[in-house]
Amino acid sequence: MPTKRLTLIGKPGCHLCDDARETIDQVVAALPLAPEIELSEQSILDDEQLHAQYWDEIPVVLINDRVHAIWRVEPERLRAALLEETE
Numbered sequence: 001m002p003t004k005r006l007t008l009i010g011k012p013g014c015h016l017c018d019d020a021r022e023t024i025d026q027v028v029a030a031l032p033l034a035p036e037i038e039l040s041e042q043s044i045l046d047d048e049q050l051h052a053q054y055w056d057e058i059p060v061v062l063i064n065d066r067v068h069a070i071w072r073v074e075p076e077r078l079r080a081a082l083l084e085e086t087e
Contacts (some may be wrong), residue, residue, distance in 0.1 A: 004033075004082055008041045009050055009060040016071060020059040023073040031082060 006035055008024060010017030021041070028034050044051040044058060054060045063068040 002037050003036050005040070005062075005064050005066070006082070008039075009044060009062065010041070011043050011045050013021045014058055017059040018020050020061060020069075020073045023075055024061070024077040024078065026074050027078045027082070031079065033082070037082060041073045 005027070006024065008020055010020065017031045023065070024039070028037055028039065031037070036076070042050055044055055059069075059071065060067060061073055061078070068078065068081055
């Protein structure tokens with residue numbers, strides 16, 4: 001299975017972003033393919049394009065650069081998406 005890229009887009013001080021990060025960490029840690037998942041985080045405060053695109057939707061979770069979730073991360077849905085074969 002190819003590596004999956006999971007990106008959390010948020011900003012410092014965002015409690016929903018903190019919740020999303022915690023859910024992501026828990027879900028990924030429980031997966032046998034955790035070493036194959038590339039995790040990254042980007043702040044809308046550091047990137048004008050991200051700010052313009054997502055300022056009212058954070059946190060945003062991308063899987064392989066495609067929007068997976070906005071505002072809330074559902075653990076079961078995230079787990080299923082990470083276990084799916086990459087197209």
